[in-house]
Amino acid sequence: MRKYLLYLILTISAFTACKKEDDPVFDQSPDARITAALNKYQQELVNAPYGWKGLIFPKGVPRSVFGFYFQFNDNNRVSMLADFDAGTASTLKESSYRLKALQQPCLLFDTYSYVHLLSDPDAGVNDGAYGAGLSADFEFSLDSISGDTIRLTGRFNKCEAYLVKATRQEQADYLGQQRNRDFEHITDFLTYWKRLTAGGKQYDIIINKSGHIIRFIWLDESGARQEFETGFYYTPKGVAFAPAFTDGGQTIAGIENTSWDESNQLIRGTANGENVTIAGFSQPLAPEKEGPRRWWEQGRSLSYWVAPFGFHSNGVDDAFGLETLPGYYFMGLWPQYDGSPYDLLGFVTVEGNEAALRYGPAFREPTFSADGRVGFTYYGYLGTFPPDQTPITRTRLQLTDAAGYYLVQIGPLAWDMVSARDGKTWITWFK
Amino acid sequence: MKTISTLLFCISLALLAACSKEDDLGEIEDIPGLGGDTWTPGPLDHWLYDTLTVPYNIAVKYKWDQFEFELNKVLVPPKEEKVIPVMSAIKKVWINNYIEEAGLTFFKKYSPKFFILSGSASWNENGTITLGTAEGGRKVVLYLLNDFRTKDMPGYEPDDSLNVKQMFHVIEHEFGHILHQTIMYPQEFKQISTGYYTGNWNNISDAAARQDGFVTAYAMSAYDEDFVEMISMMLVEGKAGFEKIVNSIPPGTSINGMSQADARARLRRKETMVVEYFKTVWKIDFYSLQAKTRKTIDQLLY
Numbered sequence: 001m002r003k004y005l006l007y008l009i010l011t012i013s014a015f016t017a018c019k020k021e022d023d024p025v026f027d028q029s030p031d032a033r034i035t036a037a038l039n040k041y042q043q044e045l046v047n048a049p050y051g052w053k054g055l056i057f058p059k060g061v062p063r064s065v066f067g068f069y070f071q072f073n074d075n076n077r078v079s080m081l082a083d084f085d086a087g088t089a090s091t092l093k094e095s096s097y098r099l100k101a102l103q104q105p106c107l108l109f110d111t112y113s114y115v116h117l118l119s120d121p122d123a124g125v126n127d128g129a130y131g132a133g134l135s136a137d138f139e140f141s142l143d144s145i146s147g148d149t150i151r152l153t154g155r156f157n158k159c160e161a162y163l164v165k166a167t168r169q170e171q172a173d174y175l176g177q178q179r180n181r182d183f184e185h186i187t188d189f190l191t192y193w194k195r196l197t198a199g200g201k202q203y204d205i206i207i208n209k210s211g212h213i214i215r216f217i218w219l220d221e222s223g224a225r226q227e228f229e230t231g232f233y234y235t236p237k238g239v240a241f242a243p244a245f246t247d248g249g250q251t252i253a254g255i256e257n258t259s260w261d262e263s264n265q266l267i268r269g270t271a272n273g274e275n276v277t278i279a280g281f282s283q284p285l286a287p288e289k290e291g292p293r294r295w296w297e298q299g300r301s302l303s304y305w306v307a308p309f310g311f312h313s314n315g316v317d318d319a320f321g322l323e324t325l326p327g328y329y330f331m332g333l334w335p336q337y338d339g340s341p342y343d344l345l346g347f348v349t350v351e352g353n354e355a356a357l358r359y360g361p362a363f364r365e366p367t368f369s370a371d372g373r374v375g376f377t378y379y380g381y382l383g384t385f386p387p388d389q390t391p392i393t394r395t396r397l398q399l400t401d402a403a404g405y406y407l408v409q410i411g412p413l414a415w416d417m418v419s420a421r422d423g424k425t426w427i428t429w430f431k
Numbered sequence: 432m433k434t435i436s437t438l439l440f441c442i443s444l445a446l447l448a449a450c451s452k453e454d455d456l457g458e459i460e461d462i463p464g465l466g467g468d469t470w471t472p473g474p475l476d477h478w479l480y481d482t483l484t485v486p487y488n489i490a491v492k493y494k495w496d497q498f499e500f501e502l503n504k505v506l507v508p509p510k511e512e513k514v515i516p517v518m519s520a521i522k523k524v525w526i527n528n529y530i531e532e533a534g535l536t537f538f539k540k541y542s543p544k545f546f547i548l549s550g551s552a553s554w555n556e557n558g559t560i561t562l563g564t565a566e567g568g569r570k571v572v573l574y575l576l577n578d579f580r581t582k583d584m585p586g587y588e589p590d591d592s593l594n595v596k597q598m599f600h601v602i603e604h605e606f607g608h609i610l611h612q613t614i615m616y617p618q619e620f621k622q623i624s625t626g627y628y629t630g631n632w633n634n635i636s637d638a639a640a641r642q643d644g645f646v647t648a649y650a651m652s653a654y655d656e657d658f659v660e661m662i663s664m665m666l667v668e669g670k671a672g673f674e675k676i677v678n679s680i681p682p683g684t685s686i687n688g689m690s691q692a693d694a695r696a697r698l699r700r701k702e703t704m705v706v707e708y709f710k711t712v713w714k715i716d717f718y719s720l721q722a723k724t725r726k727t728i729d730q731l732l733y
Contacts, residue, residue, distance in 0.1 A: 009442055031462045038463060075471040095511060096494060098470050101463045110495035112510040112550050112577060121505040121551050131554030132505050139497065156497070156505075 037105045041142050044150065045072040045099075045107075045163075050171035052150075052163045054080075055242055057231065058118050059157040060128055060135030061211045065231030065242045066118060069166065069174040072097065081174055082114035083234035084126075089179050104141040107152065113138075127210045135159070173236035183232075183239045184209065185260035185267060190315050191280035191423040192416065198276040199250045204285040205278065206408060216245055217286050225286040238269055282423040284406055291407035292374035295415045295429070296366060300335040302413070304346070305429035307331050310391075311398055313425040320394040322347075326386050329355050331395070333429065341365060342379045345399065347392065359383030361396045373404035373420050398425065468494070475511055483518065487526065487539055491518060491546045499547045500572065509550040509576035517548070517579050520595070520731055525602050528723040533715050541609050545570040550577040559633075562594070563601025568609040573598055581731040592732045596667055599728065603666045607659030616708045621654045623700050627687065628653060641676060642685035644697030661705050669725025670718065673702070 026033060045052070054068035067083040078097045082088040095113035100106050109115045117126055118136035128134040137154025140161055144151050148165040166174070186194060186207050196203045196216070204217040215229040226247065232239045232254075240254035255269040255276060267278040288294075299305045308330035313319035322328055327349035337344035346360035360383065363376045376399050385392060403421035410416050414430035472480075475493070483489040492499060495508040509517075530538045543565065552560035552575040565571045579598070580591040627643050629635075632651040640648040650660035665673050677698050682691050709717040 005439065009439065013442070035463050075473070077471075077473070096470070096473075098468065098494070100468065108495060109508075111493065111508050116507040116550070119505065120507050121554050130558070135505075138507070139495070 034101045034105060037142075038099045038101060041105055041107070041145070041150070042074070042099055044145060046074045048072075048165045050166040050168050051174075053166050053170065054161065054163050055233065056115065056118060056136055056161045057159055057242075058128075058134035058136035059154070059159040060132060061213070063213050063229050063231050064134070064208075064211045065233050066136075066212060067233030067235065067240070068114065069170075070163070078109070078113070080114050082117070083181075084114060084117050086179070086181060088114045088117070089181065089234065090177055092175070099142075102139075102141075102155070104143075106155065107140045107142055109138040137161070170236070176236075178236045179234075180236060180238050180258055181234055182258040182260045182267065183234065183255065185262075186278070188260070188262070188315075189265055189280040191265075191282055192418040192426045193281040193284050193423050194278050195281050195285060196276060196278050198252060198271050199274065201247070201250060202285055203247070204281075206410065208410065214241065214245075216247070217284075218247060219286050220247070225288065280423075283420070284408075284418075284423075287372035287406045288408070289370070289372040291372055291409065291415075292366070292405070293368050295407045295409070295417070296335050296368075296374065298413075299333060299429070299431075302431050304332040304334040304431070305415075306431055307333070307427050307429050309428070310395060311425055311427045313398070315424075319425070320398070321391045322395070324388075325349070325391055327351055331360075332357075336365070337362070343376070344382065345396065346382075357383075359385050359392075361392065363399070367404075369404065372406055374407065374417075375402065375404040376400050468496070470494070475514055478515060479518065482522065487542060489542065489544055489546065491548065493548045496547075499570075500549065501553070504553050505551075506553060506574070507550045507577075509548045513550075513576045513579050514548065516581065516584065517573070517576050517598070518546075520579075520581060521546075521599070521602060523731070524599050524724060524727045525606070528720060528727060529606075531723065532720045533713060537713070541606075541613065543569055543571045543605060543609065547572045548576050549574045551575060557633075562597045563605075565601070565605035565608070568605075568612060571602060571605050573601065582733065595732060596728065599724075600663050600667050603663040603724075604659050607662040608655065610662075610713065611655065611658055611708075614712045616658055616712075617704065620658060620701065620704045620708075623697050623704075624651075624657065627651065627689075628657070638679070639685065641680050641698075642691075642694055643687050643689050644694040644701075646673075646676060646698065646701070657701070658705070661701050665702065665705065665717075666721055666724045667728065669728070670721055672725070 028036070051069060051071040054070050055065055056068065057065050069081040071079045076096055076098050077094055079092050079094045081090070081092060093113060095109065096111040097107065097109050100108055115138045118134045119138055120126055120133045121131050123130045123133065126133050135157045137157050137159045139155040140152035141155055142150060143153055150163040152161040152163065153159075154161065187209055194205050194207075196205050202218065206215040206217065207213070212231050212233060213229060214232045215227060217225065217227050220226050228245055228247065230241050230243055230245055232241050235254065235256075238254060238256040238258040241252065244251050244253040246252075252271045255271050258267055258269040260267055265280045269276055310318045310320055310322040310331060322331055325347065329348045329350045332346050332348060334344040334346055336342070337346070342362040342364060343366065344360050344362045346357045348355055348357050359381070361381045362379045364379045367375045369375070378396060378400050401419060401421055403419060405417045406420055408416045408418065410428070411430065414428065417427050417429060419425040479491045483491060491514070493509050493511070493514045500506055526538065526542070547570060549572065552562060554560055560575075562574050563572060575594055578591065578594050580587045581595060624644055627645070629651050632640070632648045635648045635651060637647050640651050643651070645651050645657065646664045647660050650657040664676070668676065677695050680691050680694050684690050685694065706717040709715040709720070
């Protein structure tokens with residue numbers, strides 16, 4: 001019995017002989033480490049001698065990017081410029097920031113600044129969605145510092161962002177009010193098709209101006225159609241692409257020294273040290289051959305497409321004056337209207353408080369040509385037209401133009417339909 | 432056997448005691464963020480402190496803190512240049528007038544103590560926007576500061592007066608709640624519109640609500656809301672404005688079968704009870720408070 005007890009005591013003592021040393025993985029407490037991290041970032045932000053260039057990629061608009069210039073001081077104040085519009089690009093705005101430990105070290109822009117323009121839930125501010133804006137962020141976790149770059153991730157929408165130390169020259173350019181936004185004239189071309197010639201190659205470019213997105217379309221050596229979409233932002237010298245455009249052989253990070261030549265309908269600039277041009281063309285370089293059919297089928301599954309502003313022609317919006325129609329609300333295209341074999345170009349008007357589809361010309365099922373065009377043939381009409389039919393007639397005649405149309409998808413539910421006659425007339429269908 | 436047990440006990444005790452190790456808690460005096468956010472105070476912080484915190488113990492949070500808001504809402508912080516105009520307008524319209532009518536002690540005792548500011552409106556799923564909320568008689572959240580414009584601010588349009596009035600409406604409304612939660616209004620108030628309260632108020636227009644004897648559609652949601660909506664609307668719209676509301680009820684009957692005369696009479700009875708409540712409970716001359724409040728609003732907007 002005594003023996004067992006001794007064994008028991010021995011066992012107990014073996015187990016209870018405790019190890020007194022705490023051996024943490026880190027040599028400092030979490031609080032000490034996060035304080036150190038916050039201090040490190042604070043020092044980095046404040047001590048960059050020429051400020052920071054910043055890029056924010058809003059989550060709500062894939063591939064979109066906006067450019068910033070920041071100067072942080074150690075009184076929780078930040079001054080910034082943004083390429084949002086001409087005003088924000090030239091007026092230095094001061095607001096407040098702070099670093100805070102929120103699970104990770106975080107950088108918060110905590111009073112309204114240009115950063116918040118992208119997040120503002122009022123779509124009137126940023127062309128985004130009501131209640132969401134562009135789904136960008138103004139609270140960022142500080143992920144890492146490497147070299148001159150701080151990587152950030154938005155806390156709410158998880159949008160990506162970078163801060164890159166500016167050089168002395170860049171600071172001088174930003175603060176010296178040197179601005180080059182001539183690239184904005186890309187929407188002043190009379191033709192829909194704009195072709196970039198760079199390094200001996202040609203690319204059609206499709207621009208989403210408010211969304212800061214550029215799409216390159218070209219034919220590769222084998223003659224196959226290629227597309228590349230990326231974000232663009234304005235720099236003091238022109239535009240930069242983030243990430244840079246590459247067609248496999250040639251990489252273009254941006255176009256500098258841009259200038260708009262209205263009389264020749266030309267944007268000139270330099271890329272990779274060589275002169276490049278953007279010129280208007282009446283025909284696309286590489287139309288999407290299946291585009292028209294995809295557009296028509298999608299419209300049929302959605303029931304109809306909407307085009308409230310009608311045709312844009314020769315630089316004039318609503319060229320046929322749809323807005324002058326009595327009670328005009330919008331024009332739509334109903335492929336195979338209500339199960340019939342024809343497509344209806346219907347006009348919806350508001351009378352009293354009710355919107356209704358009241359009249360419109362109808363067309364036979366469109367013809368789709370092998371080179372990527374769609375054509376419409378007049379069939380008849382429905383409803384009673386208003387006394388002055390001119391806007392409707394002109395729209396119908398335009399639509400039945402024998403040259404037909406190319407289709408360019410510009411969003412999940414949005415297409416541009418461009419006249420194949422001269423590329424100067426187009427209409428945007430969306431839902 | 433007994434000695435063994437004692438021995439055993441002693442040994443275990445010794446073993447356990449040997450295990451007392453000191454746990455170092457680390458540098459507890461240096462936990463980041465402990466005690467709230469800090470930043471270098473600027474002129475705006477000084478103004479708020481001197482104007483609202485020192486005299487009335489009211490704190491104003493204008494720097495972004497997501498946790499003060501609903502976490503699923505997209506909001507942005509206010510523009511710094513809007514904070515002083517908004518808070519000084521609130522001081523003029525709400526604080527000063529109540530103090531004049533009811534005294535400083537009354538105001539300090541009952542006023543909400545914590546204002547949270549948002550730059551944008553709070554967008555709801557159904558496309559409507561919220562311009563103000565309050566919690567527990569202590570915290571008031573004001574939205575849409577970035578669109579706040581009074582007549583002496585550049586870019587003022589008559590439309591802006593709606594935002595400004597709405598902001599005062601929220602504050603007067605919430606302060607009304609604090610008052611009746613402190614001392615309840617008479618039971619008879621609840622009987623004026625019994626049977627007409629509905630959870631469906633958000634599908635009813637203000638005009639339709641008035642035909643049923645309510646000052647706004649929101650007043651139809653509950654007795655308490657009815658009571659404070661009366662306070663708030665009467666103060667913000669003024670006596671003439673309230674008369675206009677009563678007179679706007681058209682002849683005929685509402686869809687709930689209430690006649691024009693009946694609807695007007697009910698609004699009048701509510702008005703009387705509110706005035707009476709302020710007089711007997713708080714010793715406040717409501718019509719005088721109303722005149723002053725409306726006058727200051729007029730000075731800001733028209």
